[in-house]
Amino acid sequence: MPIPTSTTPDGFEFRDLNGNGVLDPYEDTRLSPQERTEDLLGRLSLAEKAGLMFQTVIEVGADGELVEAPGRISKSATSDVVVGKYLNHFNVHEIRTARQAASWSNRLQALAETTPHGIPVTISTDPRHAFVENAGVGFSAGPFSQWPEGLGLAALDDLDAVRRFADVARQEYVAVGIRAALHPQVDLATEPRWGRQAQTLGHDADRVAEFTAAYLEGFQTSQLGPQSVACTTKHFPGGGPQKDGEDAHFPYGREQVYPGGMFDYHLKPFREAIRRGTAAMMPYYGMPIGLEVNGAAIEEVGFGYNRQIVTGLLREELGYDGVVVTDWELVNDNHVGDQVLPARAWGVESLSPSERMAKIVDAGCDQFGGEECIDLLVDLVNRGVVTEARIDESVRRLLLVKFRLGLFDSPFVDEEAAEQIVGRADFREQGFAAQAASTTVLVNSGRLPLTPGLRVYSENIRLTDDFEAVAIPEQADVALVRLMAPFEPRNDLFLEAWFHQGSLDFPPGLIHRLARISDHCPLVVVVTLDRPAVLTPLVPFVSALVADFGSSDAAVLAALTGKIPPRGKLPIEIPRSMDAVRASREDVPSETENPVFPLHFGLSL
Template sequence: MTSARFLTAPDGTRFRDLNGNGVMDPYENPTLSVDERTDDLLHRLSLEEKAGLMFQTVIEVGDEGELLETPGKISKSPTTTVVVHKNMNHFNVHAIRTARQAATWNNNLQALAETTPHGIPVTISTDPRHAFVENTGVAFSAGPFSQWPEGLGLAALDDVDTVRGFAEVARREYVAVGIRAALHPQIDLATEPRWGRQAQTLGQDADRVTAFTAAYLRGFQGDELGPDSVACTTKHFPGGGPQLAGEDAHFPYGREQVYPGGMFDYHLEPFREAIRRGTAGMMPYYGMPVGLEVDGEPIEEVGFGYNRQIVTGLLREQLGYDGVVVTDWELVNDNHVGDQVLPARAWGVEHLTAVERMEKILDAGSDQFGGEECVEMLVDLVRSGRVSEERLDASVRRLLRVKFQLGLFDDPYVDVDAAERLVGNPEFRALGERAQARSLTVLVNEGSTLPLRPTGSVYVEGFRADDVAELGRVVSDPAEADLALVRIGAPFEPRDDLFLEAWFHQGSLEFAPGLVYRLNRIAASCPLVIVVNLDRPAILTPFVGHAAAIVADYGSSSAAVLDALTGRVAPRGRLPIEIPRSMDAVRSSREDVPSDSGDPVFPVHHGLELEELVALQEG
């Protein structure tokens, strides 16, 4: 699909006549520089158009790629309302069923955007969607896209080439369906074992995360933003890992971010690299720093998105960042979805009105309000004289530059048939599945239990019988088995009082005593192989000395797990986080300090190489 407004200028330049006046205006001229086009368009925009650019919210896709003209499951307004009437053109897409659906929807959405006064194209963004976690608040499982391990799994491989390779594949799949902005990488350091957002991080080691960040941004953005790039919003500045007691700042009980070990600069290291590598965007976290001093100056105890010392003082002035700063979602208004509510994450400024919160965010230095669509509130702030239009111009200029750099003004449409062929193609899927298998981390391997070989009978949990048919006859009683293979998830405390809360794995890292007892009884009957999915650490101590093998995965299909366990693909993973020995050790550790639990049962970077074990067996 192509634009209905493509014209040819007298000098032969083909352009999109976005404002419908039949003339190639400077902002429509693809031969001019990004800055020239940005300056021209900025001075043409109305206040309402400028305000619309400064909001990004959730939008949903119609079943067959049509525009959804009713409120959705998460989205609050019909598509035409936000695009045409509110002048918005940045949207975070949620559920995608097929590549054809997504590509068709992109084209329909861009055609609608052409009907606005200056035809500003839409920038479609997404949270991570190439792995296994399905959490509306942070990530989506792969669906039609190629499937890779979670961020922790990429970190476990400790291979910058694999990180870059993943990013290049993901970029190509995103671009094919019209997604041109990534609300990732998430480069928070996972130093607090209980924190519920570790799966999408790249681990706890600042040096390694810094190297992964460079590779990730290179794969998505290239050396500089261009028509084949995906613009990254790196998060969560200045590092969201050290949450008090590991409680997440999405929720009121998790609002405090603390630095008892004085490691603020350590958490900042990967963000310095993201700035050097030209990340298009930066997102501050919800967390409210408590007792933090930077260069001897006490930092105001308000959420980072409201914090002028952090956004303007540190990020803009000290670190020299002049890209887009977009807030995390819903700092201004409460979020109502059905009969559930999640209070605005107005940590430290709960007493302010919505208008006052917006004013404070602008004063802090942010360019865009995430998860909001209250454009009239911003327009009223300018018209009342409380905020100058020049303040909006500074942010709008940054936002427009990215659109021009991505080539969206010249052609935002995609080839639906080509998208269907490219997204999730066999080559990409094979690369992802191999990375899944390679990322598995062998923690324990008593008596060379691994690699697994065919045996008489197998007891399984967490696998289908067909998955393990190559290993032997599946039996229902461990007492009759020659081998037990059990797959479990890391423990958490279920919660479901606030919207989104049920999707976050938080609380204790201890397994329920009944599960421990039952698995150890199995281990007494036959050799037990435990595969545990680590979306955050788990207290594995009760199984050590009982299980014949313990293996960690970070998002892997059953087929990939079996490939690794049997040695068809050698598991290469090294722990990107430490595994504490006990919850007492966790509670005594400092939230901002890596590897601080004293005597971990498995230290960071631990992992046994199965290839070496195979060689020993064959030797």
């Protein structure tokens, strides 16, 4: 049960979080967040301070109960980490219903109130309003309203649309107790093969910076407060230029390169995020190779370990004094079932976990993502490797966000209201309209818009009642085929199967089969672009070619029929060939030779 309200002799009501019967300054809502932070900081034990500096995965019980055992991804029972280790920042995974999430959130906050100072939990999440389902990146919408992926928001090329999405997502998050977003992801998608482009906002740095500002305004509001969601902008200083497009989650993708000398270009969205007061920043896993900044060679270690980048650039040069949280599992290997993913200790693989942690703290980071090994941090302080004053710097930043969000004063949510807000009809309608409108027409020989009553042969798309489905192309007025952008399946390391990596070429057999379909009737092809695809072989024989960036079948059909006119513009260029991709430089935008469709291309119906 929530802590009951206490009253001072002069009639002021307060929540007695530490149960001492006295109004302590950190419990006094009349004081500023800074004053309350300083008071609480001075009361905390070293173990409590250490607990604040960790954020790890947590899972929700099927009926909203706390999970009191290691989960599918989470490492420990809930009580062990909240009460035993004093952790109070958690990244929540699967959510089935709004009531389940709200009920679980309230139970978690009640458990947190049993700790010595009643520090509330900050529940965070990776993106969960679109279509990608990848436990290392984000989640499909489930009970929440469903919108296009980040690339689709960018394809709308509409700052108000980005702001509306963020505002809707904010309301739905707050309703179930989620008060921190591990997004926006503002990496510039300059390397066409990179597997994390879907959640980005494209590779036009100036436009991405504008989208970033609108996104933060929608989530955080004008300033952090009781109705805000605190954003973690990622991945500083820009995770897009991965060597050969491989992802730094994995050892073979650890190298981040700047052959075009475009490091400053990738900083533009982060500069805007700082101006707009992002609550947190997250460095990427990538290890910079051959990078110089301001004439100094940058140490070739992952950005989370890199003092030149986190302290020298982010804090001192760019003036950022918010929270810096590392990406997940920089300290220890991640064991999930019978699979092991090595710690992303790129460049410092030879260091022990304790030494890695010390290097992360020295770099200037405040919080360890995906870890719960508080004993290592306490030991570093006890041995004099890290000073408690340095710990206080990070804890001060972390507490200040909690106070600004109003979590100390009102951590609980209304479970009935959560059911009414999450997935509300008007929210779903807005998301559906954005899915359809972001659809991007690349080729149209006059076949679009599709008219009701057509006989349609279809693959990988569920037709609406507007059309008559037929079994073979020979019977059809038009064929409609939906494809995913190509990738090379991999499944040797944990998470690897969820990442779309490798070649952007469609299999030759698929191209041949589609050309045969077009021999019998006009062919409309829709390609879902979570990365660019080499679309060149399709252009000679399709009657229409359309891209989407995360849309339901119904939304795609609403666009193709013109019920919701498609107005998408490409937020990335579409390369002509894999040879052109391989010849381009990873950090340079729009550099593939003679792209089949350039950046910002899109037709109207």
